[in-house]
Amino acid sequence: MEQAAKELFETVEEYFQTREFKQFFHFVDAAIYLAQQIADVAKEIHLLLNKAVAYYQLGDSEVAVKTIRKLQPFERHMTASQRIRYLNTVAAIYHTLDDTAHYYEYLMQAYALATDMNEEIALLFLEGNLGHYYYEMKEYAKSFMHMERCLMYCERLNFEAHEPYIIGRVQYINTSLELGKMAIAEAQFERLEQFPHILTNHHYVLAKGHYYCICGDKQRAYELLAQVIRHDGQHETILSTLYERFLHVAEEVETLEQYVETLETYYHYLGRLKEAQAKKQIDQMKIYLNTELLEEMLWHDPLTKVKNRRYLDEKMPIWLDEQHSFVGLLLFDADHFKQINDCFGHRVGDEVICLMAERARQFFSSESAVVIRYGGDEFVVFYSVKQLEGIEVMLAQFHAHMQQCAFTVKGEVHHVSISIGATVVRANVPIEVLLEEADRALYQSKQQGRNRYTQFQQHA
Structure with a gap:
């Protein structure tokens, strides 16, 4: 039984790490049940955390909350690393639910514990999350401090090629721009532009467009945003914030006739986005509520x-x-x-x-x-x-x-x-x-x- 359990746990972990969520949800409940049978509390906690994170990454925060609640009786059994991850996951879920107070509360609990335990990988993400939080609260000096620390951990842990590094550096740029630290922002743009495909990265494009606007060059901001929107125009993955930023710039750059046409295109985009979101919900239900699982739950x-x-x-x-x-x-x-x-x-x-x-x-x-x-x-x-x-x-x-x-x-x-x-x-x-x-x-x-x-x- 131990060998079978080990193989199942490894399979579920691999599906989670590779974001193959359809296969992950097919096996995870069996893995949780097996962990219960062999009284492996640490593994059960780990699997439930993965399940909650998977729901969160699929954008299903309500189901993620229900899964997180199943972990409450296990809090005293968690290792320090598990508790940090648990608190950070709860914080992230509250953030998607626009509950700023609880988001900050759980984020600070995770941050304090990670600092005490010197969990550097956890601190990398938590510094970034705190930087983002303070940026949203318009406390730019605090945001700047946390983003500097985030990037320090990124470089120390060789995370430069990972997505969190790019997002963190863009957040650092945004904070620098709000503080008027133009030289720092420009130096960070140069570092980012060494990465392939960065010119179509939505986070980078938003920051660069904002930079051009601050510099008074709205024409360049308009051209940059328009190029990315045209590039992704046939896809429904364009971030709404990207399009909204483009509308603000277009209003000042385009003629009235051009702007009306842009608005019509935007309304068409909203329609496609609504359809895409509905399809995404259906696809998500298929992932973790397939026919076999529905039968399992019902009977x-x-x-x-x-x-x-x-x-x-x-x-x-x-x-x-x-x-x-x-x-x-x-x-x-x-x-x-x-x-x-x-x-x-x-x-x-x-x-x-x-x-x-x-x-x-x-x-x-x-x-x-x-x-x-x-x-x-x-x-x-x-x-x-x-x-x-x-x-x-x-x-x-x-x-x-x-x-x-x-x-x-x-x-x-x-x-x-x-x-x-x-x-x-x-x-x-x-x-x-x-x-x-x-x-x-x-x-x-x-x-x-x-x-x-x-x-x-x-x-x-």
């Missing part, structure tokens, strides 16, 4: 991955109609399950529930049986009966199989006692009858001392 219990109560209510009557002779039903639960929760905690309780589900699933063939979580620690198993004579032997074997459920706490192994109620009926008997009979049989098992199976009297 499966998220903890144990076996079928859920909704499946029992909506699908099992159809399954019963498809049977031709006899069907059996087992209803079982853990004895004194409340004591397990009270003594060892709900996390161990969840582990026991998952063990029970897995043992039951191992015993029965998926083609002839359906395992369902009925509620809490209670499960039902519907199965096709081929020979009535073998029922008693099967029940004894199943009970023996389930008795092997065990969990370990602080090096001590604890076995789980299981009580079972069973019934066998003709296929045309209503599902409510099966459940009632199995429930009565389970009650008898409890009354007779637990840790046993009881078979209800069969219908003729």
